[in-house]
Amino acid sequence: MSKVLFINGSVHGHINPTLPLVKELVHRGEEVFYFTTAQFKEKVIAAGAVYVDAGEKFTEFNNNYRPSGSHPFYVLIDYILQTDEVMLPLVLDKAKEISVDYIIHDSLFGAGNIVGRRLNKPDICSCTSFAMGRLPIPPHMLEPGFHPELDALYEKIGIVSSEWGITKLSIMDIFFKKSGLNIIFTSKEFQPDAGSFDDSFKFVGASIAQRHETIGFPIEELEEKAVVYISMGTINNNFAGFYKKCIEAFTETDYKIVLSIGQKTDIAELGRIPNNFIVKRYVPQLDVLKKTGIFISHGGLNSVNEALYYGVPVIAIPQANDQFMVSRQLAAVGAGLSLKMEDITPQLLKESVDKILRDASYKAASRKVGESFRAAGGYEAAADYILGYKST
Numbered sequence: 116m117s118k119v120l121f122i123n124g125s126v127h128g129h130i131n132p133t134l135p136l137v138k139e140l141v142h143r144g145e146e147v148f149y150f151t152t153a154q155f156k157e158k159v160i161a162a163g164a165v166y167v168d169a170g171e172k173f174t175e176f177n178n179n180y181r182p183s184g185s186h187p188f189y190v191l192i193d194y195i196l197q198t199d200e201v202m203l204p205l206v207l208d209k210a211k212e213i214s215v216d217y218i219i220h221d222s223l224f225g226a227g228n229i230v231g232r233r234l235n236k237p238d239i240c241s242c243t244s245f246a247m248g249r250l251p252i253p254p255h256m257l258e259p260g261f262h263p264e265l266d267a268l269y270e271k272i273g274i275v276s277s278e279w280g281i282t283k284l285s286i287m288d289i290f291f292k293k294s295g296l297n298i299i300f301t302s303k304e305f306q307p308d309a310g311s312f313d314d315s316f317k318f319v320g321a322s323i324a325q326r327h328e329t330i331g332f333p334i335e336e337l338e339e340k341a342v343v344y345i346s347m348g349t350i351n352n353n354f355a356g357f358y359k360k361c362i363e364a365f366t367e368t369d370y371k372i373v374l375s376i377g378q379k380t381d382i383a384e385l386g387r388i389p390n391n392f393i394v395k396r397y398v399p400q401l402d403v404l405k406k407t408g409i410f411i412s413h414g415g416l417n418s419v420n421e422a423l424y425y426g427v428p429v430i431a432i433p434q435a436n437d438q439f440m441v442s443r444q445l446a447a448v449g450a451g452l453s454l455k456m457e458d459i460t461p462q463l464l465k466e467s468v469d470k471i472l473r474d475a476s477y478k479a480a481s482r483k484v485g486e487s488f489r490a491a492g493g494y495e496a497a498a499d500y501i502l503g504y505k506s507t
């Protein structure tokens with residue numbers, strides 16, 4: 116039995132696919148310590164891990180964070196870097212205290228590969244978005260002098276590198292924390308440009324298992340009509356205007372609509388909720404997807420993976436980060452459509468749903484990707500790779 120520290124941030128999408136893996140590792144005799152915030156305590160304990168509280172400093176950082184600039188990519192890198200700066204000392208302390216044998220870390224949050232280097236322990240990367248072999252912006256946008264926010268970032272990276280005792284961190288090192296083994300929670304068939312990745316990248320497919328959540332939801336109401344499930348994820352989901360268009364599009368239709376609106380939207384702003392709608396702040400997504408005909412999503416990779424795993428076509432309306440890439444890929448494999456938020460009207464929503472439900476090719480394509488996920492082995496394959504790697 117070895118002790119492993121799983122280092123993660125505090126977002127559902129980065130944590131959900133890791134929980135079945137944790138359970139599997141525990142089942143195979145590993146002692147898993149899971150570093151995250153109190154919001155996820157119950158879930159990681161239910162998966163069999165020892166919960167390691169990230170502490171107040173990290174929660175305070177998350178609650179008080181305000182973007183330092185306006186350029187979407189530089190701001191993202193700056194955010195990841197700031198998160199790493201807060202997390203690294205906390206994680207290092209915990210790793211020493213526990214006396215870990217190896218580390219599994221999120222590809223984005225927590226500087227887990229630096230922890231591995233500093234403690235001279237094997238580290239493994241857990242990636243819940245597409246694998247990234249290069250930055251998703253053109254090279255000229257990385258030239259010093261191109262943008263003041265970029266220059267400020269380079270300065271900060273220089274300071275952080277010397278603080279961490281690292282010769283030279285690059286933007287890529289911050290964006291994707293590559294390790295000797297990189298577990299990617301999608302399949303080669305769905306990963307864009309899959310052939311360009313070296314053998315340290317293992318595409319294990321979606322990692323799906325029964326979730327230990329207690330959420331009141333009237334699942335029996337999804338039996339009679341075709342179900343359309345709408346969710347814009349758990350982070351940027353304050354879209355009252357969009358939800359109102361959904362209500363207008365599907366009021367009194369033959370569809371049953373499940374609308375997950377997140378924690379920020381004011382339900383009162385949505386007006387009267389029609390009888391064929393179930394509106395909740397958070398739903399048991401895997402249970403809902405099993406009964407869903409079509410999913411309208413922001414194109415988060417976890418949501419899209421989960422839908423395709425159950426053979427559900429997706430209409431993606433990407434908002435940020437990798438959601439654009441995921442939505443393009445979804446449309447490219449024929450498992451759904453990618454729409455722009457600015458084009459959305461109630462009529463377009465209704466027509467798009469009708470179109471996908473009429474044309475069986477969308478369902479067939481989504482089933483095909485779902486099969487590729489199962490064939491890739493999921494969390495069991497991930498555990499095989501990890502246990503093989505830690506003992507090399």
Ligand code: UDP
Nearest residue numbers: 127128131348349375397398400415417418
């Ligand atoms: N999720 C859920 N219920 C909801 C909304 C989201 O269980 O009502 C879960 C979903 O199953 C997925 C995660 O939250 O695992 C969202 O991850 P994703 O990468 O799709 O989007 P993010 O929230 O990170 O933008």
